[in-house]
Each structure stands twice: as C-alpha cells, then as structure tokens.
Amino acid sequence: MKLPASTEWVLHCATTLAQLEPGATASAKQLAEYFDLPGPYLAKQLQALVRAGVLAATTGPRGGFRLARPAAEITFLQLVEAVDGAAPPYECREIRQQGRGALPPEDCRDTCILARKMAEAHDVWRRHLAATTLADILSELPPTAPTRTRSRLTAGR
Amino acid sequence: MKLPASTEWVLHCATTLAQLEPGATASAKQLAEYFDLPGPYLAKQLQALVRAGVLAATTGPRGGFRLARPAAEITFLQLVEAVDGAAPPYECREIRQQGRGALPPEDCRDTCILARKMAEAHDVWRRHLAATTLADILSELPPTAPTRTRSRLTAGR
Numbered sequence: 279m280k281l282p283a284s285t286e287w288v289l290h291c292a293t294t295l296a297q298l299e300p301g302a303t304a305s306a307k308q309l310a311e312y313f314d315l316p317g318p319y320l321a322k323q324l325q326a327l328v329r330a331g332v333l334a335a336t337t338g339p340r341g342g343f344r345l346a347r348p349a350a351e352i353t354f355l356q357l358v359e360a361v362d363g364a365a366p367p368y369e370c371r372e373i374r375q376q377g378r379g380a381l382p383p384e385d386c387r388d389t390c391i392l393a394r395k396m397a398e399a400h401d402v403w404r405r406h407l408a409a410t411t412l413a414d415i416l417s418e419l420p421p422t423a424p425t426r427t428r429s430r431l432t433a434g435r
Numbered sequence: 436m437k438l439p440a441s442t443e444w445v446l447h448c449a450t451t452l453a454q455l456e457p458g459a460t461a462s463a464k465q466l467a468e469y470f471d472l473p474g475p476y477l478a479k480q481l482q483a484l485v486r487a488g489v490l491a492a493t494t495g496p497r498g499g500f501r502l503a504r505p506a507a508e509i510t511f512l513q514l515v516e517a518v519d520g521a522a523p524p525y526e527c528r529e530i531r532q533q534g535r536g537a538l539p540p541e542d543c544r545d546t547c548i549l550a551r552k553m554a555e556a557h558d559v560w561r562r563h564l565a566a567t568t569l570a571d572i573l574s575e576l577p578p579t580a581p582t583r584t585r586s587r588l589t590a591g592r
Contacts, residue, residue, distance in 0.1 A: 379469040
C-alpha cells in the first residue's frame with residue numbers, strides 16, 4: 279500500500295504557495311527548482327490540484343499557481359486524493375460468492391462484513407486527513423518561514 | 436494506494452478457520468476450493484500468516500492450518516500486515532532538504548511536519564484495524580454460519 283512519490287511534492291508545494299502574499303503566484307518551474315523536482319512531471323501534478331479545486335492557475339508572463347481557497351479550507355485529504363484518487367485501498371472482489379463455500383445471492387445483499395470493517399478503517403484515515411488543513415501547518419512553521427520561502431522561491435523568477 | 440488482492444483472501448480464510456472446531460485444521464487446497472482461489476498462491480499467503488504468528492501449520496495426511504491464537508487475539512491489522520507489510524503508505528524523501536529552498540540540516544532534526552501528519556493518519560488506520568478482531572466478526576455472523584462453513588469446507592477433504 280503506497281502513495282505516489284508526488285504526494286510529498288504536492289503537500290510541500292501547497293504549503294509553499296500558502297506562504298505567498300495574497301494574490302502572488304509561483305510557476306511550476308519555480309516550484310520545481312525550489313525542491314529540485316522534474317519540472318514537467320511536477321506541472322502535471324499541479325494541474326491535478328487545479329482540477330481538484332485546490333489551486334488556481336493563471337496564465338501570462340507572470341502567471342503561475344496560487345491557492346484557490348483560503349489555507350484553512352484546503353485539507354490534506356484533498357491534496358492526497360488529487361494525486362492518488364479516492365479509491366479505497368481494500369478491494370472486495372466478492373470471493374464469498376464463489377467456490378464451494380459460495381454464499382447465495384440473498385445472503386449477500388449487504389456489504390461483506392470484512393469489507394465493511396476495512397472501509398471503516400479507511401474512513402478514519404480520510405477523516406483524519408480531512409481535519410488537517412494547510413492553515414494547521416502554517417501555524418506550526420517558524421515565524422521566519424514565509425519570508426525565507428518567498429525570497430528563495432522568487433529567486434527563480 | 437492499493438492493498439493486494441490477497442488481503443481479501445486472508446481475511447476470509449482466517450474467518451473460515453475461526454469457525455472450525457477447536458484443534459481442527461483445513462488444508463490450503465480445501466480453502467482454495469472453498470473460495471475458488473489459485474491453490475499455490477493461496478498457500479504462500481497462508482504461510483505468511485504462519486510467519487506472522489496468526490496461523491499454525493500442522494503436517495501429515497490430516498495436516499493443515501488452524502488459528503495459532505484465540506480469535507479474540509487475532510486482529511485485522513495482523514492479517515493485513517502479514518500480506519502487505521507494515522510500511523506506511525506515505526514516504527518522506529526529504530525534498531525539504533533539496534533544491535533552491537533546501538532547509539539546512541539543523542532545521543531538519545525533527546520529522547517533517549507534513550510526514551508527521553501523514554503518519555498520524557496511518558496510525559489511526561492501524562489502531563482501528565488493531566481494534567477489530569476475528570472474534571468481532573464471528574459475533575456478527577448468522578448462528579448457522581459455522582455449521583455450514585465446516586460442512587462445505589470438509590467436503591473437499
């Protein structure tokens with residue numbers, strides 16, 4: 279059970295964008311250089327965040343990405359599911375309905391209890407990530423972080 | 436983020452073994468036929484459960500697998516991690532320490548806050564699965580289930 283490496287990228291990029299002045303943007307190239315990541319592949323992940331409604335993209339010579347919403351309204355769950363999808367890790371293929379022990383269809387109207395327990399665990403994971411916002415992260419950064427972040431990021435402009 | 440298909444197999448096989456008379460066993464072949472699963476590959480997963488201390492294997496003509504512990508002491512977490520390992524899904528590759536924005540080593544003695552939040556979510560998932568036992572499942576099965584399970588399973592002996 280693995281999340282893609284780009285999960286770390288988008289969490290860090292969103293945290294970085296959350297430290298910019300209101301309305302300021304950063305390009306995929308700037309963010310790629312800031313973290314030494316492959317630019318074209320990072321750009322794809324940032325576009326996924328735009329599709330998820332987490333980032334807004336602006337075009338033009340000073341164009342780039344910024345948060346589409348306040349940091350308090352951007353959750354880890356949105357960021358993670360933007361790059362990994364929302365499919366639960368446990369997949370029930372209904373093996374209870376096959377083989378010599380096959381249960382009859384009338385006994386399988388409800389979700390398999392094993393799948394239900396696995397879904398509950400996924401739900402607590404999702405709820406935890408949904409309760410963690412970029413604003414929570416900002417509140418734990420050192421007070422000097424945003425100034426440093428802005429200056430290092432725009433050095434690539 | 437996907438669990439292997441064999442996760443469903445081991446949850447069902449362990450639930451099946453939990454319904455046998457004390458001391459009774461079932462072979463990999465019986466379990467494979469019970470659920471119409473590929474025998475050799477299922478046998479490998481059952482061996483993984485033996486290594487995890489969840490099942491005991493007995494040899495000989497009537498040999499097979501049985502629970503190594505009472506059902507109340509076998510958790511979903513043990514079953515899931517026996518086949519998928521215990522590695523957390525989020526991997527921190529320390530991109531905070533690379534690129535133009537690289538933080539100095541002295542600022543990176545603590546785990547990255549983003550990795551910490553992801554680890555917390557994994558912890559709540561693990562705790563939920565650790566709190567779910569085979570005994571919980573047995574208590575929710577219809578009262579007729581064990582008799583049916585035993586007779587269908589041993590039909591393959």
